[in-house]
Amino acid sequence: MTIICYNEKKQQWFHQDEGRTCVFGYQHPLSFSNELPSFSFHVKEQRGKVGPLVGIMISESSIPALLKRKKRYIELITTSLQEAGSIAIVLPFSSIYEKFVQGYVFVRDLGQWVPVTAPLPDVFYNRIKSRSEEKTDEFQRIIAFLNNLRIPFFNRSFFTKWELYETLQKNDQLRPHLPATLLVHDTDDIRKMLQIYGSVYVKPNEGAKGEGLFRLTSSPLQTHILYEQINVRKTLTSLDELTPLFSSKRYIVQQAIDIDTWKGNRYDLRVLVHYHHGAYAISGIGVRMAQVQRLTTHVLNGGKLLPYSEVKHRIDEALLCNLISECGKEMNKHFGFIGEFSADIGLSKDGQLYVYELNAKPMIFDEPDIQRHGAKQLISLFDELAGFLSS
Numbered sequence: 055m056t057i058i059c060y061n062e063k064k065q066q067w068f069h070q071d072e073g074r075t076c077v078f079g080y081q082h083p084l085s086f087s088n089e090l091p092s093f094s095f096h097v098k099e100q101r102g103k104v105g106p107l108v109g110i111m112i113s114e115s116s117i118p119a120l121l122k123r124k125k126r127y128i129e130l131i132t133t134s135l136q137e138a139g140s141i142a143i144v145l146p147f148s149s150i151y152e153k154f155v156q157g158y159v160f161v162r163d164l165g166q167w168v169p170v171t172a173p174l175p176d177v178f179y180n181r182i183k184s185r186s187e188e189k190t191d192e193f194q195r196i197i198a199f200l201n202n203l204r205i206p207f208f209n210r211s212f213f214t215k216w217e218l219y220e221t222l223q224k225n226d227q228l229r230p231h232l233p234a235t236l237l238v239h240d241t242d243d244i245r246k247m248l249q250i251y252g253s254v255y256v257k258p259n260e261g262a263k264g265e266g267l268f269r270l271t272s273s274p275l276q277t278h279i280l281y282e283q284i285n286v287r288k289t290l291t292s293l294d295e296l297t298p299l300f301s302s303k304r305y306i307v308q309q310a311i312d313i314d315t316w317k318g319n320r321y322d323l324r325v326l327v328h329y330h331h332g333a334y335a336i337s338g339i340g341v342r343m344a345q346v347q348r349l350t351t352h353v354l355n356g357g358k359l360l361p362y363s364e365v366k367h368r369i370d371e372a373l374l375c376n377l378i379s380e381c382g383k384e385m386n387k388h389f390g391f392i393g394e395f396s397a398d399i400g401l402s403k404d405g406q407l408y409v410y411e412l413n414a415k416p417m418i419f420d421e422p423d424i425q426r427h428g429a430k431q432l433i434s435l436f437d438e439l440a441g442f443l444s445s
Contacts, residue, residue, distance in 0.1 A: 056076075056098075057069070058084065058095055059091030059093070060159075065171040068086060068087040069084050073086075077103045078104050078105055079105065092168075093168070095159075097140065098437075100442050106140050106440035108177055109145060109174075109179065110181055112181050115183075116183060120144060127418040128181065130425060131179075132144065133162065136162065153173075153174065155171070157172070174205065176441070177440045188210075209395070211389070212414050212415065213413070213414050214259050215261070218411070221387075222412075225383075228384065231406070231407055232408065233408055234247070235308045235309070237259070238305040240300060244296070245293055250309075251310060252272050252310075253271040253272070253310035254270050254310055255307070257306055258303055260304070264284070266303075268281060269310060271310075279293065313400050314403050315403075316343060320343070321341055321344070323339055323340070323369070323398070323399040324339070324399075325378060325399055326419060326428050328393065328431035329392065334379050336375060337428045338424030338427050339424075340421050374399065381397060395412050395414055395416065396413045397409060398411040
């Protein structure tokens with residue numbers, strides 16, 4: 055470990071070892087100074103480089119919450135990086151310039167986020183919360199700029215459910231583990247799926263956290279259809295009642311799997327995954343169980359945490375690891391480098407594993423052990439991409 059310092063007035067990083075040369079961030083020589091620093095950090099040093107310096111991109115609208123210390127996940131990653139001898143600078147993509155960036159570092163001695171100017175980071179980590187921001191010309195320009203400099207960057211965008219399905223179903227090993235899915239053009243697509251499967255889920259193509267999801271179930275004689283949303287349960291006499299819905303937003307329709315239950319409640323797995331030395335490894339497995347309503351297991355919508363140990367004996371972990379690996383490989387081919395993702399995995403009553411969804415920006419896991427191990431794997435990945443050997 056070595057020490058690097060920052061002068062807030064001069065907006066300058068420096069070291070205090072006279073006669074030594076080193077690089078901080080992307081090709082930035084770190085200068086010597088014996089002046090009193092505003093604050094300092096202990097960092098790793100390898101082959102003349104100190105750091106790494108990690109740029110964490112967040113939305114501009116998230117900055118006020120960050121400064122009020124309400125971005126728990128970002129602060130966890132930042133403090134974990136510091137403990138490992140790295141520095142994270144948190145910034146909106148609009149603050150990335152040709153030779154430098156402007157953002158915030160967390161100074162633990164002060165217990166607050168402090169604005170800094172810094173060199174271009176060694177690696178960037180995308181935690182922007184909005185799909186619309188990622189589609190802007192400015193964001194795409196920044197991505198092209200980083201690509202041109204060959205500065206590692208992940209994950210580059212959210213996934214849409216249909217694009218993911220089209221990508222994964224090309225893989226022979228994954229295809230049997232995907233619920234049958236169609237992109238909804240009109241109610242005929244839903245009618246077709248209901249006739250085959252009897253019960254289906256309809257989901258916004260760009261939805262997240264179970265928002266906008268509903269389930270349709272045909273009556274035995276197909277005379278009416280049960281419509282279930284998180285807080286709504288009603289009977290439809292015709293699918294045409296849903297037509298206005300599909301004119302304003304794109305949806306997919308997905309086969310409803312006859313899912314395994316624990317004490318009468320359906321559950322599924324939330325799997326956290328990170329890239330590590332050329333492969334994808336599981337960093338943690340959480341279980342989410344439906345409770346008050348049986349439609350979704352998301353905790354925000356009434357789901358409940360269940361210890362993985364309760365259902366572990368039901369899961370073919372070797373198969374699960376293989377499915378996760380194949381998902382990572384296919385996404386890498388289609389979406390560019392994927393450094394981390396989470397997977398929603400279901401287990402049918404006959405023991406078959408199903409990949410429901412993959413998420414480019416995993417939500418923070420409520421299980422502390424998964425949080426900690428995920429942060430450790432993420433830091434190892436930053437080191438790998440920045441050319442630092444993990445200790």
